[in-house]
Amino acid sequence: MIYFDNSATTKVHPEVMKTFVAVNEKFWANPASIHEFGHQTNELLQSAREQVAEILHTSGDKVYFTSGGTESNNLAIFGLANKYKNRGRHILVSEIEHPSVLEAAKHLMKNGFEVEWIPVDSDGVILVDAVKSLLRDDTVLVSVMHVNNETGAIQPIEELSTFIRSNNRALIHVDAVQSFGKLPVHFGALDVDAITISSHKIHGLKGSGVLALKKFIEVEPMLFGGGQESGIRSGTTPVPLAVCTAKAVRLANDNVQTNAEKMKKMTEDLIPFLTSFPTVKMISPTKRAPHIISFSVRNVKGEVLINALQQKNVIVSTSSACSSRQTKTSHVLKAMHIQDDYIKGVIRLSFSSINTQEEINQFKKIFTNVMKVIKGD
Ligand SMILES: Cc1ncc(COP(=O)(O)O)c(C=O)c1O
Known part of the structure; x- marks a missing residue:
């Protein structure tokens, strides 16, 4: 099988798998228990937290282990908006965010917050000038992803945060689910307040991830109970998942540069090949992450191409396949105003x-043969 759907999920790294087994065998105590076994397990948990904190340039008490990107994004949106609502109730969210940000923001609208959407250009890159005119004194939060999961477009986070920091007190959240391990992601590289990471996109385990906050930033909890994760996420902390997340x-961080270069080389080889077909249109912009290529074949439905490739054991997906099996037109492609004869046929190849x-x-070779059978007009 040729698996080019790594933005949907990745294969678990053998070292992560080994860690999962080892922690479950040796450190399966409740880390909150006061006996020695509990202490040892807690020490392992805290050292996992410190490792992640060091990589992200924050302190251990600002790393929350969550169930993944969706929970981290929800915690950031609800948690920051509610914690700092005395500063204002106006929120800016880009229109190309993952549904776990979009839907959380829409939900806040029912609770007295006003949300405005940051538009993108035809490359799917947010318009920083639009942010400049949308930003208000009562803007409490701005949420923009680092790399778009459907197109790979890199968002101008540095430019955005420079402008916000010099004009406003709004907090900045970045969904780095698709950029961590491919681009530099930490509070030194990105001057933001909260970063979301999902483990299963970086060869970790599904159902685990991180929300990291910059030092001194706080969030309101979303889960109430026993007060685990510094009171922010109650529930017995799944130590094996946390340790595997740190691993x-x-x-991903240790090998970011080598991995990114490898993926860049492969994708740069593929792009001229794909665009040599007269009916193929590139959807990914030139400023894209090294692991994603989106393209469309004119007047060919994405599903048709996916099935044809699948029959040859090549796994690819439609542009937004990490969120659901929905067949409705992607909100990202709509925001980019992709023409009708291309919008239904967008295919995403994502590498690891x-x-x-x-x-x-x-x-x-396989694509060339498939295109002989299914050619767009
Ligand atoms: C950009 C982005 N954010 C958030 C998520 C959600 O992450 P998870 O599957 O860990 O909930 C995904 C993938 O599904 C994603 O691509």
């Missing part, structure tokens, strides 16, 4: 460091 974060040039070469 996946470390592996475990993909090889050999797979790319094989893909080219």
Whole structure:
């Protein structure tokens, strides 16, 4: 199988798998228990937290282990908006966010917050000038993803935060689910207040992730109970998942440059190949993350191409496949005003460091044959 759907999820790294088994075998105590076994397990948990904190340039008490990107995004949106609502109730969210940000923001509208949407250009990149005119004294939160999951477009976070910091007290949240492990992601590289990471996108385990806050930033809890995770996320902390998250974060971070270069080389080889077909249109902009290529074949439905490739054991997806099996037109592609004859046919190829040039070469042959059968007009 050639698996080019790594933005939907990745294969678990063998070291992560080993860690999961080892922690479950040796440190399965409740980390909140006061006996020695509990203490030892808690020490392991805290060292996982410190490892993530060090990589993200924050302090351990600002790293919350969550169930993944969706929960981290919800915690950031609800938690920051509610914690700092005395500053104002106006929120800016880009229109190309993942549904876990969009829907959380829409929900806040029912609770007295006003949400405005940051538009994007035809490359799917937010318009910082629009932010400049939308930002108000009562803007409490701005949420913009680092890399879009459907197109790979890199968002101008540095430019955005420079402008916000010099004009306003609004907090900045970045969904870094698609950028962590591919671009530098930490509070030194990105001058923001909250960062979301999901483990299963970086060869970690599904159902785990992180919300990290910059030092001194706080969130209101969303889950109430026994007060675990500094009172922010009650419920017995799943230590094996937390330790595996730290492991996946470390592996992705240690190899970020080598991995990014490898994926860039493979995708840069594929783009001229794909665009040599007269009916293929590139959807990903030039300023894209190294692991995502979106393209469309004119007047060919995405599903048709996906099925044809699948029959040859090549796994790819439609642009937004990480969120659901929905067939409705993607909000990201609509926001980019992709023309009608291309919008239904957008395919996303997403790579990981475990993909090889050999797979790319094989893909080219298979794609050429598939295109002989299914050609757009
Ligand atoms: C940009 C982005 N944010 C958030 C998520 C949600 O992450 P998770 O699947 O861990 O809930 C995804 C993927 O589904 C994503 O691509």
